Amino acid sequence: MGQRVGSDDATWGALDRVVTEVQATRAAIAQLQAAEVRLLTDAAEIVRAREQSRRAAGRKSPHDLPLREISAELGAAMRLSDRAVQARMSAASTLRESFAATFAALADGRIDLAHASAIVDAGAVIADAGMREQYERIVLDAAGFETPHRLRAIARVVAGRIDPDLAEELRRRAAGQRRIRVVDLDDGMSRLLADLPAVLAHAIYDRLTRMAETERDAERAQADAAATAAESAAAAAESEAAAAEETGEPESPADVGGPDDVTDATDTANLTEPAPADRSFVAPPDSPALTTGPQRDERSLDELRADLFADIILTGAPTGHGDGDTLAAIRAEVQITIPVLTAAGASNEPALLAGYGPIDRDTACVLAAAAPGWDRVMYHPHSGLPLTVDRYRPTAALRRFLRARDERCRFPGCPHRPTRSDIDHTIDRALGGETADDNLAHLCRRHHTLKHATTWRVRQTGNGTLEWTSPAQRRYPDKPLSTVQFVPSRVFDRLLSAPYDGEAPF
Incomplete structure (x- = not known):
C-alpha cells in the first residue's frame, strides 16, 4: 500500500485525494467481505447443528440434506445456485477456522478477498498448525505490497519450502491428471486447453513467443525494405522527370510523339484533370491495383503464437511462416533454481521455476544436466x-x-x-x-x-x-x-x- 509523502501541486494533490479515497473504499469492501465470510461460517455452524439434530432424531435421510436446504435458502437470497453457496461456505470455513491471521487481516481491511484466497489455496494442504502459522506470517508480509496474482506464486513457493514432502506428493498426483480438452466457443472458434507439468507449459509458451517475435521482426524488416525501395524508386523517377523538364528532353522514348500522335489542348487537359470528389467507386487501400509492395503483417503476438502452434501441431514444423528452418531452430528457455543440497540428494527443498513456483526435483536435475551452462x-x-x-x-x-x-x-x-x-x-x-x-x-x-x-x-x-x-x-x-x-x-x-x-x- 502506498505511503503518502506530501505534494503541493494541485493536479497531483487531486490525484492523492482520489488514491486516498480508493484505498479507504477498498478497505471498506474488504471489511464487508470479511463480514460475509463470518456469516457464511455461521451458516455452516447451523448446518452442523441441523445434522446433529437429525441424527439425534434417528432420521436416515441423505446425510447432506441439511446442507442442501440451508444453501438453497442462502442461494435464493443471494441470487446464486445452491452449489455455488456451498463452495463459498466451505471456503469461508477454511479461511476463518484454519487461517485466523489471514482472516484478521481481511477484517482489518489490510488485504482483500483475492489476497486471502491466494493464501488459503496454496496453504490449505499444510496440516501442521505451527507450519501453517509460519506460512501465514511470511505470505501476509508479502500481501502488503504484492498483487493477488504474484502473491499466489509466492505462496506456492513458501508452502513448498515449508512442507516439501507434501508438496512433492501433490505434484506427483497432479502430474497424473495431464489432459487435453476442447471447449467450443462462438463465431467459429474453439479453445484448446492442455493441463501439463509447469515446466513444459512454460517452455512451450516461451518457444512460441520467441518464434512469434522472430517472425514479426522478419515481416517488419521485409515490409520496411520494400517500402524503402519503393520510396527510392519514386524519388529517382521524380529526379529524372525534373531533369528532363529543365532540359526540354522527353522523359523516355515512349514520350516522343510520332506522326499519328495528335492531341489537342482540350484532350490533354481532360487527361490530367483530377477525378471528381464524389466518384462512386474508390479502390480499397489493399486493392492489388494500389499495392506497391509487400504488406506489413499486422498480426498481434497472440495471433502469431496461435498460428505457429497450429502449424507445429498439425505439420510438425512452422511450415506456413517465413523461414521455417530459422523458426524451427529456436529453442525454449526457462529459468530453474535448484538448491545445491537438493541437486546432491541431501535435501528435499523444492526446485523453483521462475514465474511459477516449485517443481519436482527429478525434472529440475534433468534440465540442469542437459543445460549448456548453469x-x-x-x-x-x-x-x-x-x-x-x-x-x-x-x-x-x-x-x-x-x-x-x-x-x-x-x-x-x-x-x-x-x-x-x-x-x-x-x-x-x-x-x-x-x-x-x-x-x-x-x-x-x-x-x-x-x-x-x-x-x-x-x-x-x-x-x-x-x-x-x-x-x-x-x-x-x-x-x-x-x-x-x-x-x-x-x-x-x-x-x-x-x-x-x-x-x-x-
Missing part, C-alpha cells in the same frame, strides 16, 4: 538475498546476478520476465550512476518508459529493494522475490550449527 547463486542464509553469482562457463556475471535477483520487471505488480525486460540504471549513467547491482534493475519496456517519460521516480534502498514514488508523491516498495519467498532451510541451519570437521558438506 549459474551458481550464493544466497544469504537468513535473508534469502542473492550474494554472488558465478558460472562454470563464464558469461556476463552482472547480468546473471540481476536475473537471479529480480526474476521479473521490478515495477510493483508487473509480471514480465527478465528475458523480456531492459536492464535499467536507477540513476542514469549520464548523471554519474554506476553500472553495479545496487544501481541496476530489470524494467519491462512499458515501465522503463514510465520511469523516464513521466513524473514517476525510483530509488534503491538496499538489499535489492526498489522504492517507487508516484506523481501523487506516494511511495511503493518492491522487494526481490527471493527475499519475499525465503524460508530458512532446516538442513542448511543444521549444517551451520554442526562443528566443522574439515570436510565440505557437499
Whole structure:
C-alpha cells in the first residue's frame, strides 16, 4: 500500500485525494467481505447443528440434506445456485477456522478477498498448525505490497519450502491428471486447453513467443525494405522527370510523339484533370491495383503464437511462416533454481521455476544436466538475498546476478520476465550512476518508459529493494522475490550449527 509523502501541486494533490479515497473504499469492501465470510461460517455452524439434530432424531435421510436446504435458502437470497453457496461456505470455513491471521487481516481491511484466497489455496494442504502459522506470517508480509496474482506464486513457493514432502506428493498426483480438452466457443472458434507439468507449459509458451517475435521482426524488416525501395524508386523517377523538364528532353522514348500522335489542348487537359470528389467507386487501400509492395503483417503476438502452434501441431514444423528452418531452430528457455543440497540428494527443498513456483526435483536435475551452462547463486542464509553469482562457463556475471535477483520487471505488480525486460540504471549513467547491482534493475519496456517519460521516480534502498514514488508523491516498495519467498532451510541451519570437521558438506 502506498505511503503518502506530501505534494503541493494541485493536479497531483487531486490525484492523492482520489488514491486516498480508493484505498479507504477498498478497505471498506474488504471489511464487508470479511463480514460475509463470518456469516457464511455461521451458516455452516447451523448446518452442523441441523445434522446433529437429525441424527439425534434417528432420521436416515441423505446425510447432506441439511446442507442442501440451508444453501438453497442462502442461494435464493443471494441470487446464486445452491452449489455455488456451498463452495463459498466451505471456503469461508477454511479461511476463518484454519487461517485466523489471514482472516484478521481481511477484517482489518489490510488485504482483500483475492489476497486471502491466494493464501488459503496454496496453504490449505499444510496440516501442521505451527507450519501453517509460519506460512501465514511470511505470505501476509508479502500481501502488503504484492498483487493477488504474484502473491499466489509466492505462496506456492513458501508452502513448498515449508512442507516439501507434501508438496512433492501433490505434484506427483497432479502430474497424473495431464489432459487435453476442447471447449467450443462462438463465431467459429474453439479453445484448446492442455493441463501439463509447469515446466513444459512454460517452455512451450516461451518457444512460441520467441518464434512469434522472430517472425514479426522478419515481416517488419521485409515490409520496411520494400517500402524503402519503393520510396527510392519514386524519388529517382521524380529526379529524372525534373531533369528532363529543365532540359526540354522527353522523359523516355515512349514520350516522343510520332506522326499519328495528335492531341489537342482540350484532350490533354481532360487527361490530367483530377477525378471528381464524389466518384462512386474508390479502390480499397489493399486493392492489388494500389499495392506497391509487400504488406506489413499486422498480426498481434497472440495471433502469431496461435498460428505457429497450429502449424507445429498439425505439420510438425512452422511450415506456413517465413523461414521455417530459422523458426524451427529456436529453442525454449526457462529459468530453474535448484538448491545445491537438493541437486546432491541431501535435501528435499523444492526446485523453483521462475514465474511459477516449485517443481519436482527429478525434472529440475534433468534440465540442469542437459543445460549448456548453469549459474551458481550464493544466497544469504537468513535473508534469502542473492550474494554472488558465478558460472562454470563464464558469461556476463552482472547480468546473471540481476536475473537471479529480480526474476521479473521490478515495477510493483508487473509480471514480465527478465528475458523480456531492459536492464535499467536507477540513476542514469549520464548523471554519474554506476553500472553495479545496487544501481541496476530489470524494467519491462512499458515501465522503463514510465520511469523516464513521466513524473514517476525510483530509488534503491538496499538489499535489492526498489522504492517507487508516484506523481501523487506516494511511495511503493518492491522487494526481490527471493527475499519475499525465503524460508530458512532446516538442513542448511543444521549444517551451520554442526562443528566443522574439515570436510565440505557437499
